[in-house]
Amino acid sequence: MLWLMREIMDDPHISADGFTYEYRAIKAWLDKHNVSPVTRLRLQHSELTPNHTLRSAIQEWGHA
DSSP states (O other): OOOSOOSOOSSEEEOTTSOEEEHHHHHHHHHHOSBOTTTOOBOSOOOOEEOHHHHHHHHHHHTO
């Protein structure tokens, strides 16, 4: 499995492959590739969706 970044996400987004990535990392990946960094399968689109649930969980964890 390829890790784009090894740090806690600040701005998690869901890609067309269904995986969640840090926005900056997946955006940079998509600027150069049209395949998933995890599955290596072609992505149907390059739209990204904010993962609000994960962002909230990360923020709560950080305040624990």
